[in-house]
Amino acid sequence: MEHRGVWIVGEQSEGRVQRISHELLTRGRELADKRETDLTAVVLGNDIDADDLQGLIDRGADRVLTMEAPELEHFLVEPYTACMMQLIERHRPEIIIAGATSTGRTLMPYLAIRADAGLTADCTVLDIEPETGNLLQTRPAIGGNILATIKTPEYRPQMATVRPRSTRPAEPQPGRGGEIDRQTAPKELLGSRVRRVDFVPDESEHGLAEADVVVSVGRGIKKGENVTVVEPLAESLDAALGASRDAVDRGWMSYPHQVGLSGQTVSPKLYVAVGVSGSIQHLAGMQTAETIVAINNDPEAQIFRVADFGIVGDLFEIVPAIAEKLREAAED
Amino acid sequence: MRFIVPIKQVPETNAVRMDEETGTMVREGVESIINPLDLYAIEIAIRLREQHGGEVISISMGPANAEKAIREAIAMGCDSGVLITDKAFAGSDTWATSYVLAAAIRRIGDPGLIICGERATDGDTGQVGPGIASFLDLPLATYVGKVEHVDNDVCRVRRLIESGYEVLETDMPAVLTVVKEVADPRLPTLRGKQKARKVEVPAWGADDLDTDPNRLGLKGSPTRVVKIFRPQVTRQCRKVTAVDEESIGPAVDELVEFLRQRELI
Numbered sequence: 071m072e073h074r075g076v077w078i079v080g081e082q083s084e085g086r087v088q089r090i091s092h093e094l095l096t097r098g099r100e101l102a103d104k105r106e107t108d109l110t111a112v113v114l115g116n117d118i119d120a121d122d123l124q125g126l127i128d129r130g131a132d133r134v135l136t137m138e139a140p141e142l143e144h145f146l147v148e149p150y151t152a153c154m155m156q157l158i159e160r161h162r163p164e165i166i167i168a169g170a171t172s173t174g175r176t177l178m179p180y181l182a183i184r185a186d187a188g189l190t191a192d193c194t195v196l197d198i199e200p201e202t203g204n205l206l207q208t209r210p211a212i213g214g215n216i217l218a219t220i221k222t223p224e225y226r227p228q229m230a231t232v233r234p235r236s237t238r239p240a241e242p243q244p245g246r247g248g249e250i251d252r253q254t255a256p257k258e259l260l261g262s263r264v265r266r267v268d269f270v271p272d273e274s275e276h277g278l279a280e281a282d283v284v285v286s287v288g289r290g291i292k293k294g295e296n297v298t299v300v301e302p303l304a305e306s307l308d309a310a311l312g313a314s315r316d317a318v319d320r321g322w323m324s325y326p327h328q329v330g331l332s333g334q335t336v337s338p339k340l341y342v343a344v345g346v347s348g349s350i351q352h353l354a355g356m357q358t359a360e361t362i363v364a365i366n367n368d369p370e371a372q373i374f375r376v377a378d379f380g381i382v383g384d385l386f387e388i389v390p391a392i393a394e395k396l397r398e399a400a401e402d
Numbered sequence: 403m404r405f406i407v408p409i410k411q412v413p414e415t416n417a418v419r420m421d422e423e424t425g426t427m428v429r430e431g432v433e434s435i436i437n438p439l440d441l442y443a444i445e446i447a448i449r450l451r452e453q454h455g456g457e458v459i460s461i462s463m464g465p466a467n468a469e470k471a472i473r474e475a476i477a478m479g480c481d482s483g484v485l486i487t488d489k490a491f492a493g494s495d496t497w498a499t500s501y502v503l504a505a506a507i508r509r510i511g512d513p514g515l516i517i518c519g520e521r522a523t524d525g526d527t528g529q530v531g532p533g534i535a536s537f538l539d540l541p542l543a544t545y546v547g548k549v550e551h552v553d554n555d556v557c558r559v560r561r562l563i564e565s566g567y568e569v570l571e572t573d574m575p576a577v578l579t580v581v582k583e584v585a586d587p588r589l590p591t592l593r594g595k596q597k598a599r600k601v602e603v604p605a606w607g608a609d610d611l612d613t614d615p616n617r618l619g620l621k622g623s624p625t626r627v628v629k630i631f632r633p634q635v636t637r638q639c640r641k642v643t644a645v646d647e648e649s650i651g652p653a654v655d656e657l658v659e660f661l662r663q664r665e666l667i
């Protein structure tokens with residue numbers, strides 16, 4: 071039997087479908103359209119919210135497949151792999167994409183071995199090669215200095231993970247039709263030699279990844295105390311604070327604020343880079359922002375190449391002036 | 403207990419420079435080091451041996467000079483090491499790499515814990531650790547930030563995930579991939595260095611391992627790199643200069659107008 075169809079591996083938490091699933095639908099829909107095939111969202115879990123499953127159809131899936139059981143409530147690599155394997159053997163998809171989350175980055179490599187499939191991690195661009203129909207998987211390599219495009223010509227399925235927040239979630243289009251196929255996972259697939267005995271949530275609020283507006287500082291602010299220079303601006307834009315790795319390495323900001331290849335990927339409506347040079351590794355984490363504004367005193371700084379609006383000048387003068395102007399504008 | 407630590411030799415990425423003209427990596431003068439994230443795996447393995455007894459064996463698949471990485475690991479305190487090297491392994495992707503490393507671990511035999519780094523700084527995939535677990539059909543815990551308990555039957559760890567940490571208990575033997583929080587790597591000791599200089603590091607090739615020749619190296623790898631290129635940056639930047647009193651006001655006005663047009667304020 072031929073391999074057909076594009077799959078995304080959705081994620082749920084406490085039965086609620088997570089945002090990454092909707093981001094994957096954006097990617098998956100594009101690929102399925104190019105391949106003129108169906109898009110399937112697979113979700114493993116327990117007692118998954120029915121409206122959320124319909125939401126996957128609304129956002130572009132033609133079919134939703136679930137496997138459900140109490141043992142699948144939380145991610146465990148062995149039962150998740152066993153269930154995925156059964157679904158793959160039954161339906162034979164040609165493409166499977168998942169989020170590069172702690173779940174996707176664990177499940178996919180364990181599964182790819184079993185499925186005898188090629189797997190490409192952390193893709194930034196996915197496309198279809200017109201002549202062959204092969205999946206073209208582009209990802210940063212060698213510390214982000216280059217991009218590599220990877221193919222899996224002889225093996226099916228073709229598997230890839232993509233970074234969370236590197237795509238916008240698909241918008242719902244109510245009234246879309248699709249099939250929802252909910253299955254109880256067979257007992258024999260649910261064995262696990264790993265048990266989740268406890269979970270301790272992280273209480274600290276960073277909110278960087280979810281923020282609509284991010285103001286980031288780089289080495290240009292010169293010292294840690296100078297973070298105060300951007301605070302009024304961040305406040306008037308209701309922005310989360312980000313930082314370059316240089317600013318984090320110097321201890322001016324904590325690691326959860328780091329944006330880039332080895333930090334967070336953000337995809338806000340507005341990204342304001344203050345005294346950030348725009349290294350390739352930094353760009354890897356913020357390039358997909360809708361609008362990018364940069365303030366830098368070096369007219370040749372790389373950051374201007376990705377910016378929509380740039381001000382060349384001294385941040386210590388310009389940033390307070392912007393904040394002041396925004397405050398005035400808000401009062402009008 | 404036997405602890406096996408797969409380590410990778412990588413170019414020192416901080417030193418990697420790109421040739422802007424050709425878009426290729428400048429390799430001259432770039433040192434090879436142990437993948438920095440593997441040092442955490444070595445450290446926790448040594449600590450566990452110090453607590454529970456046994457031995458730590460580091461293994462590395464790569465060219466002949468990856469032997470240097472093994473000797474460095476021994477200088478840190480590993481008991482021995484095996485180099486896995488063969489022309490037939492060249493061009494391996496993560497599938498084929500995991501396949502060979504799993505075969506090497508089978509040959510060593512009787513693993514307690516197999517401890518990998520979270521990811522290698524060059525390939526940057528994080529796929530090899532889970533791949534080894536899958537080939538050996540062993541339980542797996544990824545993103546381990548703390549090892550709370552180990553005995554012959556179970557191992558309890560903290561797995562760091564986006565929303566907090568899970569406490570996982572796994573049957574033994576098992577594969578762990580560890581993150582920085584797990585333990586601070588020590589420096590090599592003088593005694594370690596002396597031992598590392600003298601110790602015999604066996605080299606195993608394809609013939610020493612029970613593997614299918616069709617699944618080795620480039621030939622055995624499902625994925626193919628078909629193109630390498632420099633990232634292109636694409637936006638049209640409206641750039642205004644504001645270097646003195648007179649120009650700052652208008653520049654700021656223009657920016658605020660721009661944000662208003664885009665409905666960002």
Ligand SMILES: Cc1cc2nc3c(=O)[nH]c(=O)nc-3n(C[C@H](O)[C@H](O)[C@H](O)COP(=O)(O)OP(=O)(O)OC[C@H]3O[C@@H](n4cnc5c(N)ncnc54)[C@H](O)[C@@H]3O)c2cc1C
Nearest residue numbers: 213288289290314315316330331332333345347367368385
């Ligand atoms: C494997 C690897 C992973 C990495 N991961 C990341 C990552 O995740 N995130 C990341 O950010 N980096 C990462 N880096 C580091 C990256 O290569 C750069 O070193 C870093 O991003 C530079 O930070 P910066 O822009 O703050 O500093 P710089 O490059 O020093 O830039 C400072 C900028 O501020 C400007 N400036 C100075 N004074 C003023 C002033 N008064 N007014 C206005 N502008 C001023 C300067 O013109 C300059 O452009 C990584 C590197 C490697 C090798």
Ligand SMILES: Nc1ncnc2c1ncn2[C@@H]1O[C@H](COP(=O)(O)O)[C@@H](O)[C@H]1O
Nearest residue numbers: 408409463518519521522527528529530
């Ligand atoms: N060639 C190799 N030899 C030994 N161990 C490796 C090799 N490649 C990867 N590993 C191990 O697998 C981990 C993840 O590597 P990667 O999947 O390449 O990011 C590393 O931190 C090492 O512990």
